[in-house]
Amino acid sequence: MRPRTQRARAFAPDPDAPGVGCDVPGCEAAGEYRAPRSRRALREWRWFCLEHVRAYNAAWDYYRGMSPGQIEAELRADLSWQRPTWPLGRLGGADWRRSGGLEEPLAELAGRAKQARRAETAPADLREHLAALDLGWPVTLVALKARYKELAKRHHPDANGGDAGAEARFKVINLAYATLRTRVARDSPLPAE
Numbered sequence: 347m348r349p350r351t352q353r354a355r356a357f358a359p360d361p362d363a364p365g366v367g368c369d370v371p372g373c374e375a376a377g378e379y380r381a382p383r384s385r386r387a388l389r390e391w392r393w394f395c396l397e398h399v400r401a402y403n404a405a406w407d408y409y410r411g412m413s414p415g416q417i418e419a420e421l422r423a424d425l426s427w428q429r430p431t432w433p434l435g436r437l438g439g440a441d442w443r444r445s446g447g448l449e450e451p452l453a454e455l456a457g458r459a460k461q462a463r464r465a466e467t468a469p470a471d472l473r474e475h476l477a478a479l480d481l482g483w484p485v486t487l488v489a490l491k492a493r494y495k496e497l498a499k500r501h502h503p504d505a506n507g508g509d510a511g512a513e514a515r516f517k518v519i520n521l522a523y524a525t526l527r528t529r530v531a532r533d534s535p536l537p538a539e
């Protein structure tokens with residue numbers, strides 16, 4: 347019955363943190379927040395910085411209830427606009443169980459952290475859209491249009507047999523493009539090409 351205290355504690359660094367770095371590859375922050383290692387090891391901890399423990403927990407919720415195949419499809423759809431990072435089937439069966447199930451989402455988070463750093467100079471409300479199109483900032487209208495054309499073609503539902511993941515991705519791409527097109531025309535410090 348003391349919500350304010352509980353809330354403050356939830357975001358305070360864990361006093362039992364072992365003094366290691368954040369577990370996300372490439373993150374230099376201290377690992378002061380804990381998260382369960384896997385569904386099968388709920389009392390073994392991994393240590394993250396605040397930003398990444400939030401992302402880790404969000405990924406955990408997001409992938410809960412999906413089969414390994416569904417998660418793989420999800421991640422591949424996401425990563426295929428960058429580059430494939432693991433061969434098809436890697437997340438299936440035994441590999442999934444051995445990895446504890448969250449290693450691959452974590453690799454994806456590391457990729458996102460990199461993109462986020464690159465887009466740091468962008469207006470805050472555009473960063474997510476830039477990340478969705480894997481673009482840095484500033485960006486020219488010409489580069490934006492070229493990337494959109496490429497991604498829209500690749501992720502168009504007609505080109506993916508009505509796959510639900512592709513359809514969701516297509517919507518994200520369209521929203522990102524529509525938002526960025528307007529703002530880039532107005533705000534980008536780069537001259538039009």
Ligand SMILES: [Zn+2]
Nearest residue numbers: 368373395398
């Ligand atoms: Zn971190």
